[in-house]
Amino acid sequence: MNNNYYPWFDHVFNQLNTARAEGVLAHALILSGSEGMGKWDFALQLAWSFLCVGEGKPASGVACGQCKSCKLNRAETHPDLVFCQPEEKSRFIKVDQVRAISDFVARSPQTGSMKVILMNPATALNGNAANALLKSLEEPAGNTLYLLIDDRKRTLLPTIRSRCQIVKLDQPGTSQSIDWLEKMTAKNAETYSSAELHAALKMACGSPLKALKLLESKGVEAELKLIGRLGDVLKGKDSVVGFAETFDKHFPPGLEQFLLCQNSWLETMLRYKMTGDEQYFDGVNGAAMLKYLADRNDQRLLFSLRDELNRRRRDWVNGANFNEKLFLENMAIQWQKLMASQ
Numbered sequence: 001m002n003n004n005y006y007p008w009f010d011h012v013f014n015q016l017n018t019a020r021a022e023g024v025l026a027h028a029l030i031l032s033g034s035e036g037m038g039k040w041d042f043a044l045q046l047a048w049s050f051l052c053v054g055e056g057k058p059a060s061g062v063a064c065g066q067c068k069s070c071k072l073n074r075a076e077t078h079p080d081l082v083f084c085q086p087e088e089k090s091r092f093i094k095v096d097q098v099r100a101i102s103d104f105v106a107r108s109p110q111t112g113s114m115k116v117i118l119m120n121p122a123t124a125l126n127g128n129a130a131n132a133l134l135k136s137l138e139e140p141a142g143n144t145l146y147l148l149i150d151d152r153k154r155t156l157l158p159t160i161r162s163r164c165q166i167v168k169l170d171q172p173g174t175s176q177s178i179d180w181l182e183k184m185t186a187k188n189a190e191t192y193s194s195a196e197l198h199a200a201l202k203m204a205c206g207s208p209l210k211a212l213k214l215l216e217s218k219g220v221e222a223e224l225k226l227i228g229r230l231g232d233v234l235k236g237k238d239s240v241v242g243f244a245e246t247f248d249k250h251f252p253p254g255l256e257q258f259l260l261c262q263n264s265w266l267e268t269m270l271r272y273k274m275t276g277d278e279q280y281f282d283g284v285n286g287a288a289m290l291k292y293l294a295d296r297n298d299q300r301l302l303f304s305l306r307d308e309l310n311r312r313r314r315d316w317v318n319g320a321n322f323n324e325k326l327f328l329e330n331m332a333i334q335w336q337k338l339m340a341s342q
């Protein structure tokens with residue numbers, strides 16, 4: 001059995017299992033949700049469950065872990081489960097990879113009554129690959145299930161979406177995430193205060209998996225240092241070039257987390273700005289500086305900084321001429337502008 005189990009998917013898991021038992025499961029599902037929720041593990045859990053042929057399979061639909069099929073899955077050699085992902089060093093799923101699946105689709109299942117194709121993420125399909133997939137989806141083979149993971153980093157073709165059942169995976173609520181973080185950290189014999197858990201969850205923009213990673217990598221402390229270094233730039237104690245040059249050394253969680261941090265800071269500032277409620281800063285690293293900047297600037301500037309950040313993030317995701325150092329300098333300059341206004 002797949003060990004990475006997340007309670008926030010229980011409801012959807014039950015729904016899909018019921019649909020399957022009633023014979024009304026679509027032949028292609030898009031599992032759509034933001035990053036850091038465990039979509040990949042959930043897709044595996046579903047695939048294992050659907051492929052399980054154990055007589056003792058629990059009514060919950062969870063894979064039995066004992067049957068021939070479950071053993072093959074554990075050994076990662078199941079002939080009826082195929083993965084389609086970007087190859088090493090590529091960001092895209094190419095057309096040849098999608099075409100290669102057609103043999104798999106054409107043949108009969110070898111262990112049970114169905115086969116599963118797990119595409120992760122489907123948003124990585126390049127244009128030709130997406131068209132090839134579209135053709136396969138138009139001619140569904142009765143015993144093949146497509147599980148397409150939509151990480152929402154790019155948009156899936158509407159023609160693909162319209163041929164699939166969209167399964168929306170919502171981010172868990174704060175209390176469920178905090179409960180889970182408490183359990184997971186206790187398992188590793190670590191204890192954190194409620195404030196620390198909340199800070200990590202905030203820093204991870206509500207993603208429990210990322211929050212756990214941050215706690216394990218001391219990311220919350222690193223964010224505190226990072227915001228201090230950005231503060232030095234704003235106060236003129238350091239230069240944007242200096243900030244960019246020493247970034248890796250001072251912020252081990254890396255660029256992606258920096259993007260998330262900034263997004264989270266701006267969300268907090270905007271919420272405060274729109275409501276006047278200072279409680280939004282509770283437990284946030286660098287709260288004093290962020291509140292100071294929020295007070296100095298009008299919403300328009302904060303929104304435009306957030307838009308700029310999202311644009312840069314898209315460039316980074318797409319790998320389009322992305323220069324990390326330039327990006328860091330540019331972002332520091334954007335924050336400086338908040339200091340210069342008024």
Ligand SMILES: [Zn+2]
Pocket residue numbers: 051052053054057063064065066067068069070
């Ligand atoms: Zn089984």
